Amino acid sequence: MSTALAPLDTARIRAEFPLLATPFHERKLVYLDSAVSGQMPSPVIERMAHYERFEHTNVHRGVSTLSQEATDRFEEAREKVRAFINAPSTKEIIWTRGTTEALNLVAQSWGRTNIQAGDELLLSAMEHHANIVPWQMLAAEKGATIKVIPMNDEGELLLDGLDELITGRTKVLGLTHVSNALGTINPVKAIVAKAKARGVVTVIDGAQAVPHLPVDVRDLDCDFYAFSGHKLSGPTGIGVLYGRKELLEAMPPWHGGGNMILSVSWEKTTYMGLPGKFEAGTPPIAAAIGLGAAIDYLAALGLERIAAHDAALLAYATEQLSAIPGLRIIGTAKAKASVLSFVLDGVHSHDVGSILDHEGIVVRAGHHCAQPVMARMKVPATTRASFTYFNDAADVDALVAALLKVKEIFG
Ligand code: 7TS
Numbered sequence: 001m002s003t004a005l006a007p008l009d010t011a012r013i014r015a016e017f018p019l020l021a022t023p024f025h026e027r028k029l030v031y032l033d034s035a036v037s038g039q040m041p042s043p044v045i046e047r048m049a050h051y052e053r054f055e056h057t058n059v060h061r062g063v064s065t066l067s068q069e070a071t072d073r074f075e076e077a078r079e080k081v082r083a084f085i086n087a088p089s090t091k092e093i094i095w096t097r098g099t100t101e102a103l104n105l106v107a108q109s110w111g112r113t114n115i116q117a118g119d120e121l122l123l124s125a126m127e128h129h130a131n132i133v134p135w136q137m138l139a140a141e142k143g144a145t146i147k148v149i150p151m152n153d154e155g156e157l158l159l160d161g162l163d164e165l166i167t168g169r170t171k172v173l174g175l176t177h178v179s180n181a182l183g184t185i186n187p188v189k190a191i192v193a194k195a196k197a198r199g200v201v202t203v204i205d206g207a208q209a210v211p212h213l214p215v216d217v218r219d220l221d222c223d224f225y226a227f228s229g230h231k232l233s234g235p236t237g238i239g240v241l242y243g244r245k246e247l248l249e250a251m252p253p254w255h256g257g258g259n260m261i262l263s264v265s266w267e268k269t270t271y272m273g274l275p276g277k278f279e280a281g282t283p284p285i286a287a288a289i290g291l292g293a294a295i296d297y298l299a300a301l302g303l304e305r306i307a308a309h310d311a312a313l314l315a316y317a318t319e320q321l322s323a324i325p326g327l328r329i330i331g332t333a334k335a336k337a338s339v340l341s342f343v344l345d346g347v348h349s350h351d352v353g354s355i356l357d358h359e360g361i362v363v364r365a366g367h368h369c370a371q372p373v374m375a376r377m378k379v380p381a382t383t384r385a386s387f388t389y390f391n392d393a394a395d396v397d398a399l400v401a402a403l404l405k406v407k408e409i410f411g
Helices: 010-014 042-055 065-085 099-114 133-142 188-197 245-250 285-301 303-322 349-358 371-377 393-409
Strands: 093-096 120-124 145-149 170-176 201-205 224-228 239-243 261-264 269-271 327-330 339-344 364-366 382-386
Touching: 042 065, 042 285, 065 093, 065 239, 065 285, 093 099, 099 133, 099 170, 099 201, 099 224, 099 239, 120 133, 133 145, 170 188, 188 201, 239 245, 285 303, 303 327, 303 339, 303 393, 339 349, 339 393, 349 364, 349 382, 349 393
Parallel strands: 120 145, 120 170, 170 201, 201 224
Antiparallel strands: 093 239, 224 239, 261 269, 327 339, 339 382, 364 382
16 A cells, blocks of 8 residues: 555554454454444544533533633634634534434535425435435425436436536535545535536535535535544534525524523514524534544544545555455446445345354445335345444454455355
8 A cells, every 4th residue: 555645654543542442243344334333433423521520510501600611612612613624714614413313404504495396405315314315205295306416337427417417406516535334535526516507405415525525515515415424533412514504594493492592482583593593402512622623633544535535545455455356346437435345146135244253343234225226236235344434454354364265164
């Protein structure tokens, strides 16, 4: 493996992940499942523990010094997220529970206000269920229809027909930046430009993109961008919706309660401005601060360096796995991020996953919450290895050795 940038010191990085140093089935743990959930490095865990031990209270509540300090830490994390994706303003950064909740917020708040019977919602063929089901629920409620941008056998979107797919009735485009099941990196900027030229609102699912690629929402020029903390070396329970200010301002709140109001009376209730309008109730404060710490951690490693490392490791893994007889990689797009899905002739993915697990190798086997992708690729399921900045060539070699064992067992 070689990278143009100074390579990451994976041994030093791994030392910051207690779980990776803990024996697993009496073996070294090889974690190739960061697309399911990234592991958290010690500085992130410690930052959250520090908040819980010494800073814990509620935010945006009253004048107590503790509450003001917790609010400052919480809002600093929002600023870190803003800078991380180069959003113009922290008013455009809404905390959610994750990508799923962020996408539901758009479908419920923007969608229910703007979608009418006969409208068309355009989605790509490689969406995660989180960017399908909320739109199906909306379409069913409103009498709208869903159209799909198809893909080829390699797992690349077929964009030649995009101009015809977008009609005068198309209101919204839902598009994943990186496919969780195939690894494809979609040309989001070009697709957004086309959609925008036709007045279509663009909703980008960035869950699998932010851990691997530097993301700039101003450059992408999308209207919404969603991602989860736990795939970005942060905790579960926190996610982000970036939304263009004009759109967010025009959208109604979707959850009501404390924190999101200016005043409440029996006669009339008025709402906070952005971002509070979309953040009813007590937020996951430690998780938000933890996500801020995760962003600091990644920035210190260097986002470009991480991207180069991940790309080199994926190339090595692709070459090594391709050499295994009877193994077929599902998702062979030219532009890919750190996901390697495959099927092994005559062996069910769940059996592959279980045997790898016994060998100390964690992968995901199944449909990856992308059943339409499995149907398109004509496979019931795949085994998926996903790589990140703490993985190295030895992890890939361990995977290959274990896969050869699987083949031996199944003859
Ligand atoms: N979008 C994409 C592209 C994803 O990969 C996932 C989670 C989600 C949305 C939902 O994120 P959540 O944090 O709200 O649950 N993907 C996976 C996966 O690939 N395996 O397990 C979860």
